[in-house]
Amino acid sequence: MTVFELEARAGGRFPLSGPVLAPPVVDAGPDVGTPRFGVGDRVRVREWHPPGHTRCPRYVRGKAGTVVRVDGIYSVPDIEAHGNARRHEPTYSVRFDAAQLWGDGQRGVRVHVDLWDSYLEPS
Amino acid sequence: MSNSTHHPAAMSPVEQRVAALEALLTERGLVPEGFIEQITRRYESETGPMNGAKVVARAWADPEYKMRLLADGTAAIAELGFGGPEGDHMVVVENTAAVHNVIVCTLCSCYPWPVLGLPPAWYKDPPYRARMVREPRALLAEMGCRCPRRWRSGCGTPPPRSATSSCPSVRPRPRA
Amino acid sequence: MTTLLSLSGLDLPRRNGELAFDAPWQSTVFALAAAVIEHAFDGDREPFRQQLIKAIAAEPGRPYWESWTAALEALVPTLPEPSTP
Numbered sequence: 001m002t003v004f005e006l007e008a009r010a011g012g013r014f015p016l017s018g019p020v021l022a023p024p025v026v027d028a029g030p031d032v033g034t035p036r037f038g039v040g041d042r043v044r045v046r047e048w049h050p051p052g053h054t055r056c057p058r059y060v061r062g063k064a065g066t067v068v069r070v071d072g073i074y075s076v077p078d079i080e081a082h083g084n085a086r087r088h089e090p091t092y093s094v095r096f097d098a099a100q101l102w103g104d105g106q107r108g109v110r111v112h113v114d115l116w117d118s119y120l121e122p123s
Numbered sequence: 124m125s126n127s128t129h130h131p132a133a134m135s136p137v138e139q140r141v142a143a144l145e146a147l148l149t150e151r152g153l154v155p156e157g158f159i160e161q162i163t164r165r166y167e168s169e170t171g172p173m174n175g176a177k178v179v180a181r182a183w184a185d186p187e188y189k190m191r192l193l194a195d196g197t198a199a200i201a202e203l204g205f206g207g208p209e210g211d212h213m214v215v216v217e218n219t220a221a222v223h224n225v226i227v228c229t230l231c232s233c234y235p236w237p238v239l240g241l242p243p244a245w246y247k248d249p250p251y252r253a254r255m256v257r258e259p260r261a262l263l264a265e266m267g268c269r270c271p272r273r274w275r276s277g278c279g280t281p282p283p284r285s286a287t288s289s290c291p292s293v294r295p296r297p298r299a
Numbered sequence: 300m301t302t303l304l305s306l307s308g309l310d311l312p313r314r315n316g317e318l319a320f321d322a323p324w325q326s327t328v329f330a331l332a333a334a335v336i337e338h339a340f341d342g343d344r345e346p347f348r349q350q351l352i353k354a355i356a357a358e359p360g361r362p363y364w365e366s367w368t369a370a371l372e373a374l375v376p377t378l379p380e381p382s383t384p
Binding site for chain 3: 135137138140141142144145147148151152153154155158159161162163166167171208209230231232240241243244247249
């Protein structure tokens, strides 16, 4: 099935999304079966900004938080979106203080973000 | 076909694109007879917040069910017969006298279809998805929920993957 | 409680004060994505979800169901060719 078939039927251009900017991932490395972190651990989100698809929000990059839940093992979207390679890793719910994220003095507000194992390092 | 008119010239551009998709995918054998009508009926009238209300009511009435719900949302919700797409991994969090929880999908619109149906328009809007993370108290107040200063507000994103869904908070019934 | 609302000759159910779909093309494209997920990806929602995330990120102001349509269009060329019987 091609773009041309879709366009022929619709009678016009099909504005498909633009090309992925990141280079294709060929070697994803091995699956990670054992979580590196547990509930209560302090972690820091790695400070890097991938050019392509990621599920790590920019506003937590470089920030420290606490693991509050260990979730299942899932395919890393940063890898899956860029080719046929796959790597599966544990995921976590990590809690951040809003005041530390935004620096605006919000008190008593916490933001929980779900993150893959390789997004995190010990704090 | 479920469109009100089949003539390409009478359709809007997006309707034409959807019609083209439907024709192509049907030819490829990916759309069984009656599938579109079945899915439409399911999400227009058979799925919705009334399901979630039953889960919450059961948790209010049955403390042991509530414990199971908070420990393993997927299994507890399945006890009442609810499950399926966007409900493979349900996490239930509880609003208390001290904590008010809010769920946001910051990337798309992940939502617990089996217990709440499809998300309302505001949930999918970029302003909600950005502001609820950035300034939850202010946005909650605009939506009619004033959080006392002593409340902690937890803003959570759904867990990863297709299994991704968070169930809305269970609010304990005030004791008479 | 369901209230039937007449809208341009279409009767659409309403739950909790909000329509699930404003027009038939929306329920159609929603169902088409469900069909592709179930019958071409064996129930794996992740490929479509990634296209939806990209489509929303590409045009944050675009109406939701149009982004959904764009996501499905982007997914279609990636479908495996059918094996001829």
